[in-house]
Amino acid sequence: MSENSANLGLLAQRLCQIAGDGNVRTAEPLSEHTTFEIGGPAALFVTPGDAQEMRDCIALCRETEAPFFVLGAGSNLLVSDDGFDGVIIALSGMDGIAVDGCEMTCQAGVLLKDASEKACELGLSGLEFACGIPGTVGGACFMNAGAYGGCMADVLKEVTVITADGEIETLGVDVLDLGYRHSRIADEGMLVVSATFTLVPGDAAEIRAKMDDLTEQRTSKQPLELPSAGSTFKRPEGYFAGKLISDAGLKGFQLGGAAVSSKHAGFVVNVGGATAADVCALIAHVQDEVERQFGVRLEPEVRMLGF
Numbered sequence: 001m002s003e004n005s006a007n008l009g010l011l012a013q014r015l016c017q018i019a020g021d022g023n024v025r026t027a028e029p030l031s032e033h034t035t036f037e038i039g040g041p042a043a044l045f046v047t048p049g050d051a052q053e054m055r056d057c058i059a060l061c062r063e064t065e066a067p068f069f070v071l072g073a074g075s076n077l078l079v080s081d082d083g084f085d086g087v088i089i090a091l092s093g094m095d096g097i098a099v100d101g102c103e104m105t106c107q108a109g110v111l112l113k114d115a116s117e118k119a120c121e122l123g124l125s126g127l128e129f130a131c132g133i134p135g136t137v138g139g140a141c142f143m144n145a146g147a148y149g150g151c152m153a154d155v156l157k158e159v160t161v162i163t164a165d166g167e168i169e170t171l172g173v174d175v176l177d178l179g180y181r182h183s184r185i186a187d188e189g190m191l192v193v194s195a196t197f198t199l200v201p202g203d204a205a206e207i208r209a210k211m212d213d214l215t216e217q218r219t220s221k222q223p224l225e226l227p228s229a230g231s232t233f234k235r236p237e238g239y240f241a242g243k244l245i246s247d248a249g250l251k252g253f254q255l256g257g258a259a260v261s262s263k264h265a266g267f268v269v270n271v272g273g274a275t276a277a278d279v280c281a282l283i284a285h286v287q288d289e290v291e292r293q294f295g296v297r298l299e300p301e302v303r304m305l306g307f
Contacts, residue, residue, distance in 0.1 A: 008043060011066055015046045015087070018056045023047040023093065030079040030305075033071060033090065035134055037227040038276050039079025040306070042088040049093045050107075051193040055162050057089050058191065062166070069305055070191050072136035073111060076143070076229050080306030081276045091138055094193075099124075103157065105196040108138030112145070115197075120211060125202030126155040131211040132218040134230060138192035142185050144178040148214050153178035157198045161190040168193065181234060181301065223261040227270040232283065233298040241298055242266030244290050255282045280307075 008026075015024045024046045030039035044066075048054040054070075061068035067086030071077075091109030097118050098105045104124065106115050116131040129150025133140065141159050144152045156173045163169055177184040185192060218224065233241040245251065245265035252262040257274030260282070261267040268282055283300055291297045 011060070011064055011087070012044055014060055015044065015057060018060065019046050019048045019053050023049070028088070030074070030083060030088070033088075034074035034077050034079055034229070035227060036074075036078055036229045036270055036274075036279070038081075038270060038274055038279065040081050040083025042084045042086070044087045045090060046087060047090045047093040051094075051160070051162075051168060054089065054091075054094065054191070054193065055166065055168060057087070058162060059166050061087050061089075070138075072109065072139040073134060075134040076139065076301065076303055078229060078276055078279055078302050078304050080304075082306060084306040091136055102199050102201065103196055104199060105194055106137040107194045108136060108192045110137045111135070112137060112140055116211060119197075119199055120204060120207045123202055123204040123207065124199035125207050126150075126199040127197065128207060128210045128214060129154075132215050137195050141176075141192045141195050142183060143181050144183050145181075148217070151178075152195075155197045155199060157196045159185065159195045160193045161185060162193060164189040221264055223263040223267050223269050226261070227274075228261070228267050229302045231266050231301055232268045233266065233286075234301045236296050236298060239294075239296055240266075244294055244296060244298070245286055248286075248289050248293050250286055250289060253282070253285070255285065258282045260286065276307075 012024055026044060027041040028045035029041050031037050046057055048057050069088055071088050071090045094107040094109035096107045097110055099122060102124060104119060112130040112133045112135055115137055116127040119127045129148050133145050133147055135145060140152050158170055158172045160170045235241055242265045245260060250260050251265045253260045256278030257270060257272050258278035259269055259271045261269045268279055287298050
C-alpha cells in the first residue's frame, strides 16, 4: 500500500464490514485467479456479492487511496510475479442471471460461457459467438469482446455501471461508443455491474449445433490445452498478428516457461512454470522481431497488473 493508504489490517476490517468476513482474504495468490496461472499475491482480495457492496468497496479504496483492481475471470490479464500491493475486487460473487422474455440480464461476474449456455437452454439466439470466449460479461462489455463474426455491440441493450465518480448509472448501447476492443466504459474508467442483452427466439437444437461448431473450430485452432491469456496481441490494421509472428519464424519460440504457441502464433502460452518476467520478455522479443522484419509494431491485448 502507498504511504497515504489506510493500514492494511484496518482496511481489511472495513472491507469485512462491507462484504462479510468470509469474503475478504489476505495474500491471495493471483496465479489461482488468472487463466495464465501466473502472478504473485494480492495484499487484499475481496468478493462483493452485489452492486452496492462493489460500489462501497471501491468507494473505500478511493477514500483511503488504496490501489484497487476489479477482476473478472482473469482471462486477459498478466499479473506481476510480485503480485499486486492493493485490493483485488473479484466479481466471482456477482453471478446472477435474470430473464424477461427475450431480454437477459447478467451480473458482471457471469462467465460468457454460462450466459450463452443459459440462452441456449431458453431457446434464445444471439450469444452463440460468445460460447468459447473465456471471460466475464463485465470484461466483455468493457472491451466489446467478440469472436466468429459477433461481438457484444450486436446484442447489448444496456449496461449498469459504476462511474468514475462512484455513481451507479444505466447506459444504453447507443452511448457506449463500442468499437474493436474499445468502449466508452474503458475510456472513462467505468466498471460494469450488469448488462442486459436483447436476444431473439430460436430453435434450441439449432443454437446448440452452432455453439458446438464454434467450440470445435476454437478447439482445433487454438492452444486451449495450455494456460494463456487468449490472443496476446491486438490485430494490427491490415494484418493478422498470428501470421506476422509465424512469418517472422517465431512459432514455438520459447523463453523460460513462456512460448509462442506452435498451434497458433497469436497466443503466448505457459508451457510450465512460466513467470510474468518470462512472458514480458517473450512479448518484447516478438514485438521487436516483427517490427524489424515487417515494420509493424504489435500492441499487446493482454492487460498488465502490478508492474
